[in-house]
Amino acid sequence: MKELFRIWAQEYRNIFADKAVLLLFFGAVFFYSIFYPIPYFNEVLKKAPVAVVDLDHSSLSRKLARMVDAHESIRVVAKPATQLEAEQLFFKRKIHGILVIPHDFERKILRKEQATVAAYSDASYFLIYKQIMTGITQASGTLSAGIEIKRMQGSGFSEEQAKDARDPLPLVSVALFNPSGGYASYVVPAVLVIILQQTLLIGIGMLGGTAREENKPAVLSHKMESGNVISRVLGKAAAYFSIYLFNAAYYLVVLPRLYRFPQRVHPLDLALLVIPFLLSVIFLGLALSRLFRHRESSMIALLFTSLPALFLVGFSWPKESIPSWLRAISYLLPSTAGIDGLLRINQMGATLRDVRFDWLVLWGLTALYFLLACLAKKMFRLD
Amino acid sequence: MQPLESKQITETERVGFSAVVRRELSRIFSRRVYILLTLILPLVSFGIMAAIFASGTPRKLPIAVYDANNSALTHRLIRLFDANPALHVAYRVTDVAEGKQLILSGRCYALVILKQDLERDLSRGQGAQVISYYDNQLMTSGSIVSRAIRDTVKSVSSELAQRSRVQRGEMTKAAQAHAEPIKVESRALFNPYLNYLYFLVGALMPTMLHIFVIIVTVYAVGIELKEGTAREWLRTAGGSPWLAVAGKLAPYTAGFLFVGLLMNTFLFLYLEVPLRGSVTLIAVATTLLILAYQAIAVLIVALTSNLRMSLSAAAVYAAPAFAFAGITFPVMAMPLAGKLWAGILPISYYLIIFLDQGMRGAPVIVSLAPLAVMLGFVVIAPLLAVPRLGKLMMDEQYWGRQ
Numbered sequence: 001m002k003e004l005f006r007i008w009a010q011e012y013r014n015i016f017a018d019k020a021v022l023l024l025f026f027g028a029v030f031f032y033s034i035f036y037p038i039p040y041f042n043e044v045l046k047k048a049p050v051a052v053v054d055l056d057h058s059s060l061s062r063k064l065a066r067m068v069d070a071h072e073s074i075r076v077v078a079k080p081a082t083q084l085e086a087e088q089l090f091f092k093r094k095i096h097g098i099l100v101i102p103h104d105f106e107r108k109i110l111r112k113e114q115a116t117v118a119a120y121s122d123a124s125y126f127l128i129y130k131q132i133m134t135g136i137t138q139a140s141g142t143l144s145a146g147i148e149i150k151r152m153q154g155s156g157f158s159e160e161q162a163k164d165a166r167d168p169l170p171l172v173s174v175a176l177f178n179p180s181g182g183y184a185s186y187v188v189p190a191v192l193v194i195i196l197q198q199t200l201l202i203g204i205g206m207l208g209g210t211a212r213e214e215n216k217p218a219v220l221s222h223k224m225e226s227g228n229v230i231s232r233v234l235g236k237a238a239a240y241f242s243i244y245l246f247n248a249a250y251y252l253v254v255l256p257r258l259y260r261f262p263q264r265v266h267p268l269d270l271a272l273l274v275i276p277f278l279l280s281v282i283f284l285g286l287a288l289s290r291l292f293r294h295r296e297s298s299m300i301a302l303l304f305t306s307l308p309a310l311f312l313v314g315f316s317w318p319k320e321s322i323p324s325w326l327r328a329i330s331y332l333l334p335s336t337a338g339i340d341g342l343l344r345i346n347q348m349g350a351t352l353r354d355v356r357f358d359w360l361v362l363w364g365l366t367a368l369y370f371l372l373a374c375l376a377k378k379m380f381r382l383d
Numbered sequence: 384m385q386p387l388e389s390k391q392i393t394e395t396e397r398v399g400f401s402a403v404v405r406r407e408l409s410r411i412f413s414r415r416v417y418i419l420l421t422l423i424l425p426l427v428s429f430g431i432m433a434a435i436f437a438s439g440t441p442r443k444l445p446i447a448v449y450d451a452n453n454s455a456l457t458h459r460l461i462r463l464f465d466a467n468p469a470l471h472v473a474y475r476v477t478d479v480a481e482g483k484q485l486i487l488s489g490r491c492y493a494l495v496i497l498k499q500d501l502e503r504d505l506s507r508g509q510g511a512q513v514i515s516y517y518d519n520q521l522m523t524s525g526s527i528v529s530r531a532i533r534d535t536v537k538s539v540s541s542e543l544a545q546r547s548r549v550q551r552g553e554m555t556k557a558a559q560a561h562a563e564p565i566k567v568e569s570r571a572l573f574n575p576y577l578n579y580l581y582f583l584v585g586a587l588m589p590t591m592l593h594i595f596v597i598i599v600t601v602y603a604v605g606i607e608l609k610e611g612t613a614r615e616w617l618r619t620a621g622g623s624p625w626l627a628v629a630g631k632l633a634p635y636t637a638g639f640l641f642v643g644l645l646m647n648t649f650l651f652l653y654l655e656v657p658l659r660g661s662v663t664l665i666a667v668a669t670t671l672l673i674l675a676y677q678a679i680a681v682l683i684v685a686l687t688s689n690l691r692m693s694l695s696a697a698a699v700y701a702a703p704a705f706a707f708a709g710i711t712f713p714v715m716a717m718p719l720a721g722k723l724w725a726g727i728l729p730i731s732y733y734l735i736i737f738l739d740q741g742m743r744g745a746p747v748i749v750s751l752a753p754l755a756v757m758l759g760f761v762v763i764a765p766l767l768a769v770p771r772l773g774k775l776m777m778d779e780q781y782w783g784r785q
Contacts, residue, residue, distance in 0.1 A: 039709075124572075164508050187711075295691060296690055297416075317583075
């Protein structure tokens with residue numbers, strides 16, 4: 001036990017004596033917390049540029065164009081005379097959608113026939129596509145409904161009845177957890193957890209690599225370093241854990257408030273999930289650090305893993321659609337269960353009971369990587 | 384193994400570009416990290432990305448239904464939900480709380496509530512409605528599921544509306560026209576089936592590639608300073624920092640070009656991402672992407688003059704690039720700082736060319752401007768970097784810094 005505290009204190013000295021590790025554990029953690037959310041600062045895409053090709057030139061077609069322009073997700077920036085002209089604007093990226101109103105638009109409506117308008121939207125960017133389609137469909141839907149209700153009123157319906165008759169089975173759709181569909185609220189909480197994991201793994205690897213670089217001739221002194229493997233692993237882990245509890249509090253409690261992400265957290269449940277998450281990352285880091293022979297090795301080896309790790313979580317791409325073999329392997333990364341569980345507890349208001357699967361996976365990883373870390377340390381001593 | 388003496392002799396005899404290339408090749412084969420990061424891991428990461436999105440469009444996403452009405456109408460609705468390719472009615476719950484718990488624990492993405500008097504309200508013509516709660520924290524899945532539910536309910540609703548019109552005695556054709564005076568015929572341009580594979584994997588693979596290019600280059604150059612071999616490197620180049628840098632990076636350029644070629648072959652031939660524009664332009668852009676990030680990597684080392692700091696700087700520059708490049712969240716919606724940062728990332732321009740000449744089949748002319756910017760990175764970064772790097776190579780105070 002005394003041994004453990006000695007190593008714990010020694011590891012603090014190693015961390016605070018190493019500018020690079022400090023820069024990573026504190027500098028990078030702070031810097032990324034401000035830098036990463038920048039692109040998503042506005043949360044939603046508003047007023048995506050579209051063109052209206054009005055071949056009808058009627059008061060009704062102009063009304064439709066005005067209603068499209070008034071919709072919050074799109075704005076009409078051009079009214080080219082022909083579709084060809086609109087296409088050119090499209091390729092120049094001046095517009096991302098086109099609404100074509102045919103020449104017989106108003107006449108058909110007056111004759112009580114169905115008029116068709118064509119909407120083209122840029123599906124090479126999904127978010128733009130979604131906003132433009134929503135905008136055009138809703139705007140013309142509103143106009144269409146107004147016309148229909150007026151017609152029905154003409155044949156003796158009350159407004160209420162007309163509404164009921166044209167849509168007898170309406171759908172009330174309620175968006176849970178992120179009602180406004182904010183993009184920062186969607187992406188940033190998950191990315192923050194990845195940053196915690198990656199800085200911790202790289203930092204532990206850097207300390208390990210440095211030790212190996214410096215101690216190459218001093219394997220002996222390691223052997224003389226009495227005490228068992230377990231207290232060495234636990235002592236180091238305690239140092240990282242205590243520091244990252246603060247970082248986790250900053251990332252999971254302070255930042256969501258600062259950025260006004262939806263938050264419905266049960267604090268105790270959050271804490272109980274953070275513990276196995278941090279421990280599994282730390283022990284994984286200690287196990288991996290055995291592989292790093294140089295100070296910079298961990299950064300080189302781990303930097304590219306952030307993106308695949310993020311997409312394996314199943315928050316941006318449904319986990320049901322990831323092949324099951326890959327899904328199974330991905331649970332070896334603490335981020336897979338960690339992000340899923342933390343999002344549910346921190347953003348969605350789940351309880352620990354709801355995420356008990358994630359919680360158990362993280363404890364399983366903690367045990368597994370603890371054993372591997374001990375083995376790695378043991379091998380190191382026998383070097 | 385050659386005897387040491389003869390090696391020294393050849394080195395003093397031969398200096399210049401090819402000598403630096405030979406020196407670099409022997410360095411590459413002396414540590415596995417180089418081949419791992421230049422050839423193997425990029426390909427592995429491409430494979431992982433492709434495997435994640437292999438299905439293209441999410442199908443059979445689980446939803447829960449609470450059917451309190453248990454009527455012919457609700458049974459039909461449930462059948463139709465299940466028949467929608469995006470949905471799978473995985474749970475039939477007996478109260479709302481149970482359904483919400485399924486969403487919270489991640490076992491389904493939506494709960495559809497079919498209330499007790501649904502059929503009766505419908506026949507009375509008032510107050511009938513279907514309620515759906517969907518998970519919008521996991522926005523991709525949430526919006527796919529909610530759209531599928533909306534389409535299903537809407538089709539049933541308009542069918543019912545039309546039936547009652549026919550019952551009122553309207554002619555079928557007139558009834559149809561009445562149903563919706565304005566019909567929107569919508570087209571998803573370039574990617575009609577909204578395939579995520581085309582949309583995401585096509586952008587993620589070059590993003591992964593650029594991370595490897597910048598890391599390998601920073602490492603290969605920076606390690607010469609850290610290990611104090613920079614002067615010897617410069618001497619092999621006959622004292623010219625330009626030859627030193629060119630000769631050193633050439634083997635990696637070749638390796639990454641090979642990986643880039645495999646990447647594009649994989650994307651366009653195997654994954655069948657649409658290639659509607661100029662193949663040549665995409666090939667040129669991929670080449671410029673590699674050269675630009677090599678150049679920027681050298682600039683980073685020259686500015687920080689220290690391996691570890693330059694790795695950190697490269698990490699800041701390259702790791703969050705996907706977010707700034709505007710594929711998922713478009714650049715036009717970013718604040719000014721985001722737009723500016725996107726502007727100094729060659730990957731942003733690459734992805735514009737990639738989309739224009741790939742999926743969009745845009746005319747060549749629109750890709751010339753972004754291509755010119757990429758070329759600008761390739762030309763300007765070395766002009767800033769190499770002279771300064773040349774000084775660092777000679778100056779021992781920069782060596783061995785941690």
